[in-house]
Amino acid sequence: TVVLRTTALSRVSAEKLLFYQVGVSAAVLPLVAGAMGESFTLDYSLLGWSSLVLQAALGAFVTFLIWMWMISHYPATRVSAFSFLSPLSALVFGALWLGEPITPDLMIAMAGVGLGIYLVNRRR
Structure with missing residues (x-):
């Protein structure tokens, strides 16, 4: 959040930032997992794949x-309370x-x- 607000990244669109973050993560993290000895499988049921796609689309992409x-349009202190x-x-x-x-x-x-969110965001 601090980097997004205080560097040249503050002038980059949210969509472009997310695209690069996801792209780099998708390329690098499997390599890191393999180097750490983690194993994985692609043998999931339809429900498993559906759940994974839903979580990636809504839980990660849309929310980020x-x-x-919001971080690019509102003060970070106010936005962070909504997390x-x-x-x-x-x-x-x-x-x-x-x-x-x-x-x-x-x-x-x-x-x-809810009270905490209200107290952080109330007008003083």
Whole structure:
């Protein structure tokens, strides 16, 4: 975030930044994993491949693109507070899609996170 805001990268579009980050990572990380002795397989079921594509498209590409766009248009301190929405979203979608229970303790925690985001972003 600091590098994106304080260097020449601040003038590069979010799409181009993400393209290069993903491209370099896709080329370098398999080599690093192989050098570390990690093994992998491409023998996944249709559900496995679908899950991988969905996670890559929505969980990584779209969210990072939004993040980079926001960092280039708004103060980093305000934008960073919203990164705490990720666990809240996971709880809500887990409850809606998977029927996971939201317990009173989780509700208190969610309210605390929401209060923290409000306090960081309120007008002084």
